[in-house]
Structure formats: C-alpha cells, structure tokens
Amino acid sequence: MAQPETKKDALSTNPREAREQKLAEMKARGIEAYPHKFDRSHKAQELQDKYAALENGVETEDAVAVAGRIMAMRNNGMFLDLQDASGKIQVFCHKDTLSETELSKLELYDIGDIVGAKGTIRRTPRGELSVRAKETMMLAKSMLPLPEKYHGLTDIEQRYRQRYLDLIMNEESRETLRKRSKIVSYIRKYMEELGAIEVETPVLSPLLGGANAKPFMTHHNALDSDFFLRIATELPLKRLIVGGLADAVFEIGRLFRNEGISIKHNPEFTTIEGYHSYMDYFDIMDLTENLIRQSALAVNGSMEITMGENVIDLSKPFARKSMVDLVKEATGIDFLSFADEKEAAAAAKKLGVFTETFANWGDIVAAVFDEKVEHTLIQPTHVTDTPMDISPLAKVHRNNPRLVERFETYINGWEIVNAFTELNDPKIQLQRFEEQVAAKEKGNEETQMVDEDYVTALEYGLPPTGGWGMGIDRLCMLLTNSANIRDVIAFPTLKPKKD
RNA sequence: GAUCGCUUAGCUCAGCUGGUAGAGCAACUGACUUUUAAUCAGUAGGCCCCGGGUUCGAAUCCCGGAGCGAUCACCA
Numbered sequence: 001m002a003q004p005e006t007k008k009d010a011l012s013t014n015p016r017e018a019r020e021q022k023l024a025e026m027k028a029r030g031i032e033a034y035p036h037k038f039d040r041s042h043k044a045q046e047l048q049d050k051y052a053a054l055e056n057g058v059e060t061e062d063a064v065a066v067a068g069r070i071m072a073m074r075n076n077g078m079f080l081d082l083q084d085a086s087g088k089i090q091v092f093c094h095k096d097t098l099s100e101t102e103l104s105k106l107e108l109y110d111i112g113d114i115v116g117a118k119g120t121i122r123r124t125p126r127g128e129l130s131v132r133a134k135e136t137m138m139l140a141k142s143m144l145p146l147p148e149k150y151h152g153l154t155d156i157e158q159r160y161r162q163r164y165l166d167l168i169m170n171e172e173s174r175e176t177l178r179k180r181s182k183i184v185s186y187i188r189k190y191m192e193e194l195g196a197i198e199v200e201t202p203v204l205s206p207l208l209g210g211a212n213a214k215p216f217m218t219h220h221n222a223l224d225s226d227f228f229l230r231i232a233t234e235l236p237l238k239r240l241i242v243g244g245l246a247d248a249v250f251e252i253g254r255l256f257r258n259e260g261i262s263i264k265h266n267p268e269f270t271t272i273e274g275y276h277s278y279m280d281y282f283d284i285m286d287l288t289e290n291l292i293r294q295s296a297l298a299v300n301g302s303m304e305i306t307m308g309e310n311v312i313d314l315s316k317p318f319a320r321k322s323m324v325d326l327v328k329e330a331t332g333i334d335f336l337s338f339a340d341e342k343e344a345a346a347a348a349k350k351l352g353v354f355t356e357t358f359a360n361w362g363d364i365v366a367a368v369f370d371e372k373v374e375h376t377l378i379q380p381t382h383v384t385d386t387p388m389d390i391s392p393l394a395k396v397h398r399n400n401p402r403l404v405e406r407f408e409t410y411i412n413g414w415e416i417v418n419a420f421t422e423l424n425d426p427k428i429q430l431q432r433f434e435e436q437v438a439a440k441e442k443g444n445e446e447t448q449m450v451d452e453d454y455v456t457a458l459e460y461g462l463p464p465t466g467g468w469g470m471g472i473d474r475l476c477m478l479l480t481n482s483a484n485i486r487d488v489i490a491f492p493t494l495k496p497k498k499d
Numbered sequence: 500g501a502u503c504g505c506u507u508a509g510c511u512c513a514g515c516u517g518g519u520a521g522a523g524c525a526a527c528u529g530a531c532u533u534u535u536a537a538u539c540a541g542u543a544g545g546c547c548c549c550g551g552g553u554u555c556g557a558a559u560c561c562c563g564g565a566g567c568g569a570u571c572a573c574c575a
Contacts, residue, residue, distance in 0.1 A: 014526075016509085072535080074535070078532055079535075128534080145526070146509085146525075147509075147525085148536095151523095151524080152511085157506095158567095262571095446573090
C-alpha cells in the first residue's frame with residue numbers, strides 16, 4: 001500500500017480536473033474507482049426506522065454497511081451525508097476510529113461520489129443517526145460537481161433534459177415518479193383482481209383507428225411499408241374479446257399523437273384501455289370510479305386531492321350528468337330541441353362558440369360543451385350520453401337514437417376517462433365508418449378510417465361489451481399534485497438541442 | 500403555429516439611464532475533529548445563448564436566430 005507521505009502538489013481548482021487528479025492518485029494507491037461489488041447490510045431508511053428509538057449520544061456495537069451518494073461533507077470529511085434511494089444517513093469519520101490509511105482516503109472523496117461505509121451505529125449528541133466508520137470504500141467516482149446543495153437544481157429545462165440530476169437533487173421529483181410507479185402497479189393489480197388479463201397490441205399499425213388524432217408515421221424497410229404509430233389501442237383489444245381470449249382484457253401502453261405540446265399534453269403518453277364482456281357503460285362507470293378512488297387511497301392514503309386551489313373529493317359517488325343537460329345548465333339552451341345542425345349552429349353562434357361549416361349536430365354540441373362546461377367540472381363528473389356524430393365506435397343510446405352510451409369522466413376540468421357500451425353490430429359499424437369518410441370529404445381533417453378487418457371481426461360476433469380508456473399521465477398529475485404533465489413523465493419530449 | 504417573458508461561473512442569482520463582470524454554494528490552499536446550508540482566512544474560475552447592427556465603447560440598445568417557460572390554438 002503506497003503511503004501518502006510526501007506533500008502533494010495542489011489540486012486543480014477546476015472541479016473536473018481536480019477529480020481527474022484524485023482518480024490518478026487512487027490509481028497510484030491501488031484503490032479501485034469503480035469496484036464490482038459492495039455488500040451493504042441496510043438501506044438508509046431501514047436504519048432510520050430500526051434505530052428511531054436510539055437516544056442521543058448513545059453508541060452501539062451494531063455493525064452495519066451502508067452505501068450511497070455523498071450529498072454533503074462537513075468538517076473536512078468528518079461528516080458525510082450519504083443518500084440512497086430510501087433516504088439519508090450520516091457517516092461519521094473520526095480519526096480515533098479510522099486507521100491512517102482509512103483516514104487518508106477521505107481526501108479522495110468528493111460530493112457526488114458513491115461510497116460505501118462499514119462501521120457501528122450511533123446517534124450523535126445532537127440527534128443525528130450515524131454510522132461510525134471503521135472503513136470506507138469508493139464505489140463509483142463522480143467526475144462532475146453536483147448542483148448547489150441549498151437551492152438545488154431549479155432550471156426547468158435542465159431538470160427535464162438531465163432527469164438523473166433532477167432526481168439526485170430533488171426529493172419531490174423522486175417522490176412523483178415513485179408514486180407514478182405505484183399508481184400503475186395498483187391499477188394493474190386492480191384489473192387482475194377483476195379477472196382481466198393484460199395484453200399487448202401493436203404500436204406499429206398500417207391503419208389508424210380508435211380515436212381521432214394526427215399520427216406519427218414511420219417506415220419498415222424490409223417490408224417496404226409505411227406504418228403509423230398507434231393513436232389508440234381500442235380496435236385490436238376488441239378483436240381479442242371477439243376471439244374469446246378472456247372475458248376482459250386490458251393494455252397499459254404508450255400512445256403517440258403528433259399534436260401540440262402543453263402542460264397537459266406530451267406527444268407520447270400512457271393510457272390504460274379495458275374491455276369487459278357483458279358489461280355496459282353503467283358497469284364501466286362503477287368500475288372506473290372505484291378504480292380512481294382506490295388508486296388515490298392506495299398511493300396517498302386519502303380520497304381527497306388538492307390541485308392548486310381546488311380540493312377534490314373522490315370519496316362521494318361521482319356526479320352523472322348527460323352532456324346536453326350540462327350544456328343546458330350552463331347556457332340555458334337545450335340542444336336536443338334542435339332538429340338539425342343549422343339550428344344548432346345558429347344557437348352556438350349566439351353563444352359566441354365558433355363551429356366549422358362542416359360541423360354536424362354532434363360536433364356543435366361538443367364544441368359548446370368544450371367551451372362552456374368542460375373547465376367547470378372540477379369535482380369528479382361522468383359526462384354521459386354523447387352525440388352519436390362524434391362517437392363512431394359507441395353503441396346507440398337505448399332511449400335516444402341521436403346519442404350513444406358513452407361517458408367521459410372529468411376531474412379538475414380534465415378528461416380522465418372515455419368509455420362506452422361498445423358498438424357490436426357490424427352493419428352499423430360499417431355505416432359509422434362510412435359516415436366518418438363522408439365527414440372527411442366535407443372537410444373534417446380528423447376522422448377515422450374504415451377498418452374492414454375490424455368490421456369482419458364484428459361479423460363473427462363481439463359480445464355485449466363495455467370498454468374504457470384512461471389517461472394514466474393525467475391521473476398521475478392529479479394524484480401527485482403536479483401542474484405539468486412533464487413532471488409525471490421521466491423523460492418528456494423536448495426539442496433536440498442543436499448548434 | 501401565435502403572443503409575451505427568460506437565457507450572466509458547475510449550481511442559485513445580482514449587474515441602474517451603455518464605460519469593459521460580481522456574490523453565495525461547489526472547487527482549490529490552509530485553520531478547525533461532534534457537524535447539520537458547519538465555521539474562519541485566502542486562491543482560482545466567464546463564448547454574459549448564437550449571429551449581425553448602432554456606438555469611441557454593448558451583458559446592457561436594435562434586428563435576426565436557438566432553446567426554455569407561460570398563455571392561446573389543436574388535443575387526452
């Protein structure tokens with residue numbers, strides 16, 4: 001073992017160079033900067049919990065081994081704050097407990113390094129649980145200085161571009177993404193307990209379907225074929241119900257929409273869609289409402305959530321109101337009283353709501369709803385009985401031929417769930433697809449394509465089915481009190497940096 | 500895509516009506532061995548986002564561009 005007897009040259013004042021010099025010194029002393037393995041006995045939080053009752057100033061003989069990133073060094077390295085994924089623990093490096101060789105290692109350590117420490121548990125007279133180190137070990141040398149310890153990393157762009165740094169520095173970011181993981185895990189468990197099986201359907205699809213949105217396109221070289229990235233998982237999932245794969249199937253997966261980016265929209269986002277044989281949309285209302293409620297309870301221990309100034313109560317039954325009734329409440333106008341799109345368009349115009357010239361009755365009702373009602377739905381509300389014109393995959397309402405059995409669940413003014421009693425009559429489905437094509441010819445850019453194979457699947461027989469989709473990112477925003485969708489996505493879409 | 504705003508040291512930020520760049524933390528040297536944003540003394544550290552222009556002189560004013568943010572439009 002080399003002895004650091006001779007007075008060393010001063011290290012560079014450039015943080016990176018200084019770390020290179022320390023790396024060289026480690027090499028000279030035969031210390032590995034990136035060893036393969038360290039056997040730790042406890043996570044930081046395990047020790048904090050286990051010794052919660054240990055009184056101030058008490059030393060134990062309990063030997064432990066901890067590891068983590070150095071987040072702070074005080075008194076010339078006498079005190080190291082180690083952070084691991086569970087929490088933080090202080091390592092106490094006192095000269096009375098460390099050999100000369102061990103003591104001299106401290107000068108090689110920097111804030112940001114991953115190190116291990118073996119020693120005994122004690123609580124300092126001032127109350128900080130610590131490991132009195134007998135030995136420390138470099139586990140991974142960090143070559144770059146961390147952001148400032150007090151203010152941390154606040155630059156929003158850098159937090160998203162270098163999420164690892166954000167996670168090192170910001171506990172809230174770690175908490176949010178951990179909670180997201182818990183939410184998804186809970187949802188999966190809930191669905192499995194219902195007897196639904198999880199499936200995966202293609203992301204690459206030659207045909208667009210299941211929603212109205214602008215797609216991303218790509219190309220497969222060997223097949224010399226263009227593909228869309230999926231905008232929904234709906235149609236393949238219902239094919240699996242036709243096949244009788246299971247009474248209920250669900251998919252948690254990424255959708256891609258080539259549209260604007262906002263605090264509520266990321267080009268790739270995650271949804272769950274579920275399809276349940278022999279359910280109708282009333283059953284699905286119960287199912288999704290309960291799922292949202294139980295998810296909140298599972299991750300937050302509460303059915304109350306706070307979004308900005310809004311306190312949202314998930315514990316009571318969600319309100320159930322029809323779209324036209326909500327519009328009527330907000331505007332005093334009953335759009336069901338209008339026989340056609342001309343009367344409806346005139347009424348919308350009076351309300352100051354812009355509608356396209358090709359808009360049909362349903363488009364106009366939806367436009368008025370979007371403008372006058374949507375943002376007011378802070379408390380959970382199932383908005384039911386949507387116009388048929390805008391719902392080509394939903395089954396006609398059992399009491400009104402202009403409407404379908406569909407609902408959208410709004411919370412905090414955001415659409416969280418979209419669901420319906422599935423249309424399973426192949427002839428009517430084909431007709432609806434054809435209406436979409438006709439609407440496209442009239443100028444509506446966002447319509448669905450005819451999926452002939454899907455119609456064929458229906459011809460073999462889709463049982464009465466209830467289906468639903470939920471935006472996982474938005475649910476995560478609600479349950480983590482996040483104002484921006486990017487906070488609940490580990491690597492949100494950013495414009496590539498060029499120059 | 501439109502409007503407004505932001506961009507200065509590794510990080511967090513000052514920098515006035517234009518006069519040639521500052522602090523704290525991090526780093527380095529030293530003191531100090533029971534600290535908690537440790538403390539004290541000192542040292543070093545800059546493509547002031549990029550490109551033009553005005554000016555004797557630009558971080559600062561003007562024009563163009565980039566990235567980011569907020570609002571709006573489209574959407575979940």
